[in-house]
Amino acid sequence: MAKTTRYYAVPDPTTGAMTFWYHTAKGDRRPWPTRPQARYGPVLWSKLKREPGPHDHLVPDWLSRKASDAFVRKASDAFVRNWHEAVRKPWLATVNGAIDQDPDAAMARFAASATRCCICGRELTDPESKVNGIGPECIGGVPDRIVRAVRDQLHRILAEEAPETRQDAVQRAKRAKRKPAGASQEGAKARGENATIQCMDAVLGDWTRDVRKWWVAEMAPTTQSPVAVLLSWIEPRKGLSRSTVIHPETRYFLVTTADGDVIYDSRDDVPIDMDGYHATRQRFANRSAFRITHH
Numbered sequence: 063m064a065k066t067t068r069y070y071a072v073p074d075p076t077t078g079a080m081t082f083w084y085h086t087a088k089g090d091r092r093p094w095p096t097r098p099q100a101r102y103g104p105v106l107w108s109k110l111k112r113e114p115g116p117h118d119h120l121v122p123d124w125l126s127r128k129a130s131d132a133f134v135r136k137a138s139d140a141f142v143r144n145w146h147e148a149v150r151k152p153w154l155a156t157v158n159g160a161i162d163q164d165p166d167a168a169m170a171r172f173a174a175s176a177t178r179c180c181i182c183g184r185e186l187t188d189p190e191s192k193v194n195g196i197g198p199e200c201i202g203g204v205p206d207r208i209v210r211a212v213r214d215q216l217h218r219i220l221a222e223e224a225p226e227t228r229q230d231a232v233q234r235a236k237r238a239k240r241k242p243a244g245a246s247q248e249g250a251k252a253r254g255e256n257a258t259i260q261c262m263d264a265v266l267g268d269w270t271r272d273v274r275k276w277w278v279a280e281m282a283p284t285t286q287s288p289v290a291v292l293l294s295w296i297e298p299r300k301g302l303s304r305s306t307v308i309h310p311e312t313r314y315f316l317v318t319t320a321d322g323d324v325i326y327d328s329r330d331d332v333p334i335d336m337d338g339y340h341a342t343r344q345r346f347a348n349r350s351a352f353r354i355t356h357h
């Protein structure tokens with residue numbers, strides 16, 4: 063028998079909102095619905111013209127993949143790769159893990175949330191199908207074990223999960239501590255308010271930002287970076303947070319000062335080879351100014 067499609071629903075581990083997925087007859091797992099195409103999970107923006115939600119992440123404004131300078135483009139690509147490894151992939155792994163851990167429950171949750179058949183995705187209309195979570199045209203082609211499991215889980219979900227409010231789901235997701243690293247201020251290892259961030263960048267030059275809030279989060283280790291942190295900040299009179307990844311390969315480090323005292327030095331978390339740093343700085347000191355193209 064050819065492999066059939068399957069439809070799943072699991073709560074977003076960050077926000078608690080329901081996310082929907084289907085796997086094709088070939089076994090690829092994709093977000094549902096497809097028209098318009100649903101998108102779930104963390105998104106990386108270079109620009110955002112609305113209030114950011116918990117999944118909106120912004121590229122630091124000095125990076126640009128369209129920059130005329132190769133170093134800026136390289137740094138931008140590295141940032142995007144790192145973000146995928148540290149933020150997007152762990153989120154997807156959590157969602158996929160939740161489906162794989164109990165696929166019957168994820169199918170039943172799809173039927174319960176969407177009132178659709180968890181095999182073909184079509185709407186369930188007759189009362190018996192709604193109780194089974196599988197429509198009349200599909201039920202004959204599904205093994206009895208799965209039919210029973212989906213029906214039992216569906217009844218459990220309708221009894222237990224239906225009264226759950228969105229707030230409950232958010233609280234549960236928080237308790238599960240499945241948030242991708244750096245996604246929010248919660249769990250920050252260092253934080254503060256009304257400070258100045260100074261970036262000592264050997265390649266692109268130094269910069270300074272006055273911030274009204276800053277926080278540092280651990281990032282999940284990647285193959286390129288066993289140690290990395292994400293420093294985020296919010297500038298005065300601005301709602302958007304900005305952030306930068308600090309990992310050992312970078313030719314920069316950041317310090318946060320308040321009233322002239324250093325309150326955070328990224329080198330305490332992410333050691334950097336200072337001889338190499340000074341050599342690089344020397345090498346780039348005489349280069350002409352960069353032109354950064356904003357898009």
Ligand SMILES: [Zn+2]
Nearest residue numbers: 179182197200
């Ligand atoms: Zn069906």
